[in-house]
Amino acid sequence: MFVLSRAQAEARTQGENGSLGMTGWTVASLNDFGRTRLSQHFYMRDFLFSDIAAVHGLVNAPDDPELAVAAGTQLCEQLLEPLQRLFGRVAIRSAYRSCAVNQLGNERGHNCASNAKNYAAHIWDRRDAAGHMGAMACIVLAEFVDAFPGDGDWTRLAWWIHDHLPYATLEFFPTNWAVNIGWHEQPARSIYSYAKWQADAGWKRNGYLTRPGMANHATGHRTEWEALAERFPLATGGQN
DSSP states (O other): OOOOOHHHHHHHHHHHTTOSSOOOOOHHHHHHHHTOBOSSSOBGGGGTOOHHHHHHTOOOOOSSHHHHHHHHHHHIIIIIHHHHHHHOOEEEEEOOOOHHHHHHHHHTTSSOOOHHHHBTTTBTTSOOTTSOOEEEEEEEEHHHHHHOOSTTTHHHHHHHHHHHSOOSEEEEOSGGGOEEEEEESSOOOEEEESSOEEETTEEEOSEEEEOTTSTTOSSOOHHHHGGGGGTOGGGTTTOO
16 A cells, blocks of 8 residues: 655645646656555556656646545456456556646647546546546557457447446547546446447547437447457456
């Protein structure tokens, strides 16, 4: 369990009082924090790299490490571990963002939503406006991409996750079927995509594959994902 030093605790308090981020991190303390184990295969260090932070010289580390660890643990145990077990290595593209890193990304047009919208999502160490905890990571499943690279094939994975895992939100992208996958205490269970798929009225993109209120939102989409068994036999699991 990661424990804050006195200096780090004071820095976190300063951050809560209006600064852009925690100022008490040292190389040694961040190194220790990165060793925090979130699940069987994932450590906190896996989620801390940020292109924005690297280019602009920011420390991408949480103001509230305990909350970040708690939320990240749920993301890893509930979502990432099952995916890696069935579909191979989970490649992490973008995950945790500090408030300062996300704010800069939003201001500079680097595809970051506002801080308020990213609380309990990419900003793991802030609860959302309703007080709920959550965490999000953008991942790629390379073995899935190799096996199912065709237009709309990402929906096989989307429907499998929908039927089997306690996700909060999924957001798919065209390149390598990258997906923002989120865990949240109050899951919305919605799937949005910027990649195209075959809908009843033809090919569609930039919209919801499913969300509460849509006729297809109930679980039980085996016909949509059962082809996964050709490459990933454990995916069938005798369910749905």
